[in-house]
Amino acid sequence: MTASDDANAEPIEVRRVWKVHDGQGREREAESALEEPLALHINENRVAILMRLPGMEKELAAGFCVSEGLVKDFDDIFTIHHCGQGLPAPGEEETDSSPESRNLVEIRTRPKALEVDPQMEVVRLIRVGCGAANADTAELPLPQISDGPIVAPEVLLGLDKIMRAGQLLHQRVGGVHGAALFNIAGETVVICEDLGRHNAVDKAVGYCLMRDIPLQDKILLCSGRLSYEMVTKAIRLRIPLLASMSAPTALALQLGERFNLTMVGYLRGRRMTIYTHPERISFEA
Incomplete structure (x- = not known):
């Protein structure tokens, strides 16, 4: 299931532009993602x-x-x-x-469920996900992810192709990130797109939360780098395996190691790099 399955869903703006090639300009129509x-x-x-x-x-x-x-x-x-x-x-x-x-x-x-000061206003217009260089991961109020499940490497090595095929808006206009959730057999649960990688992940996990789809046995794949913020999202939701077509940051790896999260980077084609908790990926024949 992709976030572009409905043919009427068109978060796109069309405008006239000038395209220049070899010094020659021509007026054309161009599409851009709405923000x-x-x-x-x-x-x-x-x-x-x-x-x-x-x-x-x-x-x-x-x-x-x-x-x-x-x-x-x-x-x-x-x-x-x-x-x-x-x-x-x-x-x-x-x-x-x-x-x-x-x-x-x-x-x-429900009463007293909100975990922040109700008078505090948090305005997030841009979330770049750089992390803090000297954060103390031991003091973070995050859950320890349970052991398992076990995933075959062949399952992981095909997921980037599946997600790219489902990123219909990116194929059309570019400029958007993708996030996808899969089960341990590599079957697609949902593929979402958004301007930011954080939002794409939130849409994907929110899709599951609102439909009572468990996350504790899923694989989360992201198009962008695995930063501190992205890893804390996965840990809070107890997602055991987090993968990206890009790279992780050093602080993100510390978090993944500390809270039992398997992290995979550079998942592209037939290659990947396993950074933390490789025991969830079985290479047995």
């Missing part, structure tokens, strides 16, 4: 403003709240209300909506 702010309110308090690709707003909000530790568990969330119907989630039909009304999601949680 809009999404305000996230929890119990009537603004928590974040996310610059995102329109679509899957509820999934993005759910994934963000749980993966960022704003709530401990998805069960802490009572309701997720998108103020104005946005672009549909995978497999859902689109209804008439105004683009101006789709930029707010309101969440209600």
Whole structure:
């Protein structure tokens, strides 16, 4: 299932441009991915403003709240209300909506479920995911991931091709990241795209959270680098195996080692590099 399965989902703007080749300019039409702010309110308090690709707003909000530790568990969330119907989630039909009304999601949680000061306003317009050079990983309130499952290397070596094939918007306009979740047999659960790699991950995990799909036995594949923030998301959700077509940072590797997360980088074609906890990947014939 991909986030572009619905033919009516078009988070694209078309404009006239000048394309220049060998000093000669010609006017043409060009497509660009839409970028809009999404305000996230929890119990009537603004928590974040996310610059995102329109679509899957509820999934993005759910994934963000749980993966960022704003709530401990998805069960802490009572309701997720998108103020104005946005672009549909995978497999859902689109209804008439105004683009101006789709930029707010309101969440209600059970009493005392919110893990941040309700008076604190966190505005996130750009999240680059660099991490902190001297962070103490031992003091982080993160869960220890359970051992297992065991995955065959052949399963991993085919996942980048599957995700690229599902990144329909990237193929069309470029400029977007992808995130995908697979089971240990390599079967696709969901493929999502967004302007930022954090948002793409939040949409993918939010898709599963809202549909009661377990994450503790899944493989998460990202198109961008594995930074501190990306790894903490996977650990909070107890995803055992995190892979990327790019590289991990040193601090991210420290976190992965500390909390029993298997991390794979440079997953491209027939090659990959296993950085932490290789015991989950079996090379037995």
